[in-house]
Amino acid sequence: MTKLNEISDWLRENLPRLVAEHDVPGASAAVTAGDEVVEVAAGVLNKNTGVEATTDSVFQIGSITKVWTATLVLQLADDGLLDIDATVRTYLPEFRIADEDAAARITVRQLLNHTAGFEGDLFTDTGRGDDCVEKYVATLHDTPQLFPPGEMFSYNNAGYCVLGRIVEVLRGKQYDQCLRDHLFAPLGLTHAATCADEAILFRAAVGHVTQDEDAGPQVAPLWSLVRSNAPAGSMLAMTAGDLLKFARMHMSGGAGVLAEETVRAMQRVETRVPELAIMGDSWGLGWEMFSSPQGTIVGHDGGTIGQNAFLRMVPEQGVAVALLTNGGRPHDLYQAVFRHVLRELAGVELPGMPEPAARPEKIDAERFTGVYTSSVAERVITQDADGRIWMELVPRGIMAELSPESAMKTELVPWRADTLVAAEPVQGIHLPLAFVGDDGHGHALYLHTGRADRRVAR
Structure with a gap:
């Protein structure tokens, strides 16, 4: 055989x-x-x-x-x-x-x-x-x-x-x-x-x-x-x-x-x-x-x-x-x-x-925080008083029409250098987010998920 x-x-x-x-x-x-x-x-x-x-x-x-x-x-x-x-x-x-x-x-x-x-x-x-x-x-x-x-x-x-x-x-x-x-x-x-x-x-x-x-x-x-x-x-x-x-x-x-x-x-x-x-x-x-x-x-x-x-x-x-x-x-x-x-x-x-660590380290996420937009989504990255990092996803354009329920708030944890990953999987995937570039003030220019979403606000 x-x-x-x-x-x-x-x-x-x-x-x-x-x-x-x-x-x-x-x-x-x-x-x-x-x-x-x-x-x-x-x-x-x-x-x-x-x-x-x-x-x-x-x-x-x-x-x-x-x-x-x-x-x-x-x-x-x-x-x-x-x-x-x-x-x-x-x-x-x-x-x-x-x-x-x-x-x-x-x-x-x-x-x-x-x-x-x-x-x-x-x-x-x-x-x-x-x-x-x-x-x-x-x-x-x-x-x-x-x-x-x-x-x-x-x-x-x-x-x-x-x-x-x-x-x-x-x-x-x-x-x-x-x-x-x-x-x-x-x-x-x-x-x-x-x-x-x-x-x-x-x-x-x-x-x-x-x-x-x-x-x-x-x-x-x-x-x-x-x-x-x-x-x-x-x-x-x-x-x-x-x-x-x-x-x-x-x-x-x-x-x-x-x-x-x-x-x-x-x-x-x-x-x-x-x-x-x-x-x-x-x-x-x-x-x-x-x-x-x-x-x-x-x-x-x-x-x-x-x-x-x-x-x-x-x-x-x-x-x-x-x-x-x-x-x-x-x-x-x-x-x-x-x-x-x-x-x-x-x-x-x-x-x-990608798999998040069992005990993710706490980091200063100031480089990552801000509002990142594209024609299909707005992503807002924040860090709370306990040091936890969050992404709020708001669909736009065709994604809002086809999947209005896809709006969500997800906890992110450190994965690799300049990359965060979703703490919980969606459809079996812990979504990674890479942060690219520098605006000269210590903040990333883009949030990258395969597409580069430009940072528009802190």
């Missing part, structure tokens, strides 16, 4: 149990090693209908879409139609944000590696027409610049929508059609959908959200985010098996879809991420990288409305794992599945998740 067969047996035996244990309505997993692929599914696609999750079911892949968008951009570079070190305005002269100097200097590379520096969590609905991405980019004219282009990493959904528009302009067709023509077709995908209208032609998962712990995950009120954010991950859905076809291409020198050197460049470290432990410690051109004592793990995660997706590759060994879920505690399920599969199949350990 091969190692992959053993993994297949383990998944068939354990995935149903793990799905139930972590309150995940349904999940689909696929694993590849060399030329072989195994797929396993468990649970249901929709708690209201009870439709069974199967390996031919499509789930949203969320922000894993960004690697698909990056691949479309790098294909343009391979074809001699684009230079990633050219400015965005070389290809989109109309590109505007609030900071004119930054708008003129931001490069395609900086969009790809999330160092462009402007506010990124903007989910403006510009309709469902084929011009929605074009219209979305036009709405960015008053978007604030958080830091100079290239200075540091800050995850940027809006930047990937701009990349999607560049693809549209240089290919002369709408983003979804670019996906079909330049990725779906050459990869031989049979169960992939660019929107809800296509997804309903398959067995399609719906997201589930938890608003009442006693009631558990319930069907989400919406299937997807807005179409204008499709290049960033609001729409794309597929089976775990089709997602692995994409991963295998990236582990096989491009397989005619990308040049071999381009594949290597996408997986090369471009920028470091503040020490957060819930995401990769570095980023390439689209790909996220996770350092392990046994080697580098390459991947990306995705989250939409009640759906979460996870993809990891160990390219040197030709091993990749995909997990698609539709609610509950998906990160706990991810940890259980990926730790076992990557350890047994590739001898690689996932990086550990």
